[in-house]
Amino acid sequence: MREDILEAVLKKGLEKYHEEWRKNQEAVFENIGKLRDMAKKDYVTAEDVRSVHDNVTKRLKNLTGIEILWLWGGKDAKIEEFLNRQEFKTLLSKAERIKDVSEAEELQELLMKVTQGKHTKLSTVSSWLCVMNSKVFYPMHTQTLPKQLREKIGIEIIWGGKTNEKSIQEYLAFLKTLERINKKLGIENMVEAAFYLSRFSKGKLESHETNQPNYYLEITKPPGKPYLENHVGRFLWSPADERYLDGREGKIGLLNTGDIIVxxxxxxxxxxSKVAEKPKVVSRDEIIKIFTDEGIWNPEYSKFAEGWFRKSPDDKFYLVKLRDFQKLPEKIGYTKLKHLPHPTSIQGVYLKEIDSKVLEELGVVSSKNKDIPSQGLTLRDYLASKGYLYQEHLVSQFYTALKTKGFVILSGLTGTGKTKIVQELAKLLDSSGENFLFLSVRPDWRDSKALLGYYNPLTGKYHRTKLLDFILKARKDYERNGRNSAPYFLLLDEMNLAHVEYYFADFLSVLESGRDEDGFTREGIKLHDVDEVETFDGIPKELHLPPNLYIIGTVNMDETTYSFSPKVLDRAFTVEFHDVELEVYPSGSGESRLPNEAVDTLRDSILRDLSGKNGQFLARSKGEINEAVKELKDAKSGEYWRILIELNKALEPYDMHFGYRVVDDIALFVQRARESWENGIVEFESDDEIFDLALLMKVLPKFHGNRKKLEEPLKAVLGLCLLENAGLDVRELRRGNVLELLRNWETQRENFRFRHTAKKVLRMLRQLYEIGFASFS
Known part of the structure; x- marks a missing residue:
């Protein structure tokens, strides 16, 4: 859950609506008190309910503007029935006596039992708990946690029919977070917090407080070429009148820095373009002077401006400075952008708020979250601008794996962009290409000589290679510039055309030797033992790999290639490129121009992110690894750690369990993924998706064999991927069941918590049933 965004939204709500809340809070709690009195009766009658429903709840809705308490259960519910249930009464009685959220965990078992009853799901129960104790319990339902807000903070619907043990745990975790924020901001109770958060659903909270721009359409007809000869893309301006501040004709008063103007x-x-400064009020003479200095003012523009001047009797005007104007390759009519307002609805309008989907159609923002604006430019957005279509999770998975381990294997279908994703990332970080080396692996490679060269005693010379020079250049850069050095990317194409364990053995060994205090591998690859070669040719006797070197191998599995041994898979992250979405191919019209500033910002973010907090790139001390493992143990109240223990125990009877290195890699991946997500470089659906991808890459690649060997272990993994109460018995799965799950994956995926791992397991089971053999690649 994104606590930072939740805090930002609450802070904005507090600033904007505290006065309204202050005026109404006494009346709000007076009515909540009447509800509490009714609930505490020994026996609640239908007449009690009718009286309260007709008076109190309507009054609450008038005071707060929403149904702030969802008290009445589902359709056809008889409220008096569940209010008179003994378990429900016990829960409310205990809740009233609780002092803070930490004590609320004592009610978890009882809360779970109550929410299994008819008409008492989490939305209703949490509202009644709030009635009894508004200091501790938040009324959680659609109106107090609207869809756009849920998506921003990363919380799914956990009420209604989705109420289960997991949702109760998530509700209690949400209460802890909210209690922490409330104390920090001075929000006195959960009803006040719900009052502020509910405003988000009405679009009343400006999204710039959570780094989300708003989007507007300027409708104008100035003379001259846009930007070059008039104000378009440089300024917005209008009469300083309410109609243009926040009325039908305009919304200038709502603009904030970073908002996007079409x-x-x-x-x-x-x-x-983007808003550079907030609106200010200027005079007619100031407008003329500013526009003259900017080269906008001329006789033709003067005639155009007279129309605005006549509309302001007091000679006052709103002026907004813009920046980063991006001209479209060709002008686009309204018929080609289906999310623009209809032309008849904007007659006489100067500035109108528009849906972010218009910007998606123009390729300006990401389409990941279609109901909300994109949080700046992500790596996937950048790749899309280059005409390459990748799923969001695939880009995030690849980037985080590379950042975590520095050795990544890209497997899967040919022609899915395995090579391009590496090339484009390297090009983004250094357009000169000096930081990227592409090597095609040859089938006759038997040792490291083809990669690193060799000393010829007959000639007294060392036979250099492109790779050796590339690594030495990366090492020199790191020695000179430290955290400010560039990352270097080595791409081994068709890596498994030769035995990786032969030609790459030296690299595999030193990569796992650990790092010294300067970030280099502790062990080096022995190259020669000749002093003259080291002194005069600059080739060291031992090559210690620098921490700014990233190695990526692409693989395709067929009869001409070799499979990987556990030794290789243990030391790498394996990312599979499998899914192809022809429905959305090609993406847009190919390459599109992105604002230079946005690309520069993304580049700087990635460079900082890769170099890490200590500036040592891939170097990880044992202390840092232990800290990542500790964070994983504590994540989700220890839930991920319990899953790893269960998984390893389930796999142990089949000799397919994993060691400490795999656990370290999973922990580091989860930690690094959160960092990159917070830095706005990549996006994940949730923490569950991060953990899911880590399992997929570090546990499944070693599954390789026949049905007798793999069927039960795969089913064990699949069982741990299921949601509770999914109603699917994996032990009974056969070929027909597996095929049915895969054919209807878009609906069946809802049964799984760890969906990426589950889908891969199902595909491997299908292989087992069809040909009696399966492997990850």
Missing amino acids: HDVNGKIVGY
Whole structure:
């Protein structure tokens, strides 16, 4: 859950609506008190319920603007029935006496029991708990946690029919987070917090407080070429009148720094820009002076401006400075952008708020969250701008694996962009190409000579290679510049055309030797023992790999290639490129231009992210690894750690369990993924997806064999991927069941908590049933 975004939204709500809350809070709690009195009766009658429903709840809705307490159960519920249930009464009685959220965990078992009853799911129960104790319990339902807010903070619907043990745990975790934020901001109770958060559903909270821009359409008809000869993309301006501040004609008063303006000039979309400064009020003479200095003011523009001047009797105007104007390759009409407002609805309008989907159609923002704006430019957005279509999780998985381990194997279908994703990342970070080396692996490679060269005693010379020079360049850069050095990417194409264990053995050994205090591998690859070669040719006797070197191998599995041994898979992260979405191919119209500033920001973010907090790139001390493992143990109240223990125990009878290195890698991946997510470089659906991808890459790649060997272990993994109460018995799965699950994956995926791992397991089971053999690749 994104606590930072939740805090930002609450902070904004407090600033904007505290006065309204202060005026109404006494009346709100007076009515909540009446509800509490009814609930505490020894026996609640239907007449009691009718009286309260007709008076109190309507009054609460008028005071708060929403159904802030969802008290009445589902359709056809008889409220008096569940209010008179003994378990329900016991729960409310105990809740009233609780002093803080930490004590609420004592009610978990009783809360679970009550929410299994008819019409008493979490939305209703949490509302009644709030009635009894508003200091501790939040009324959780659709109106107090609207969809856009849930997606921003990363919490799924856990009420209604989705109420289960997991959702109770998540509710209690949410209470802890909210209690912490409330104390920090001075919010006195959960009803007040719900009052602020509910405003988000009405679009009343400006999204810039959570790094989310708003989007507007400027409709104008100035003379001259946009940006070059008029104000378009450089300024917005209008009469300083309520109609233009926040009325039908305009929304200038709502603009904030970073908001995006789409420009309609003479009925065509010509480009877009960003708000550089908040609106200010200026005079007619100031407008003329500013526009003259900017080269905008001329006789033709003067005639255009007279229309605005006449609309302001007091000679006051709103002026907004813009930046980063991006002209579209060609003007676009309204018929080509289906999410623009209809032309008849904007007659006489200067500035209108628009849906972010317009920007998605223009390729300006990400389409990941279709109901909310994109949080800046992610790596996937950048790749999409280059015309390469990757699923969000695949880009995030690849980048985080590379950042975590520095050795990544890309497997899967040919033509799915395995090579391109590496090339484009390297090019983004250094357009010169000096930081990238592409090597095609040859089938006749038997040792490391083809990679690193060799000393020829007959000639007294060392036979250099491109890779050796590339590594020495990376090492020199790191020695000179430290955290400010560039990351270097080695791509081994068709890595398994030769035995990896032969030609890459030296690399595998030193990569796992650990790092010294300077970040280099503790052990080196022995190259030669000749002093002259080291002195005059600059080739060291032992090659210690620098921490800014990243190694990526692409593989395709067929009869001409070799499979990987556990030794290799244990030391790498394996990312599979399998899914192909022809429905959305090609993406847009190919390459699209991104604002230079956005690309520069993304580049700087990635460089900082890769170099790490200590500036040592891939170097990880044992203390840092232990800290990552500790964080994993504590994550989700220890749930992920319990799953790892269960998984290892389930696999142990089949000799397919994993060691400490795999656990370290999973822990580091989870930790690094959260960092990169917070830095806005990649996006994940949730913490569960991060853990899911770690399991997929570190546990499944070693599964390789026949049905007798793999069927039961795969089913054990699949069982741990299921949601509770999924109603699926994995032990009974046969070929037909597996095929049915895969064919209907879009609906069946809802049965699984760890969906990426589950889908891969199902595909491997299908292989077992069809040909009697399966492997990860």
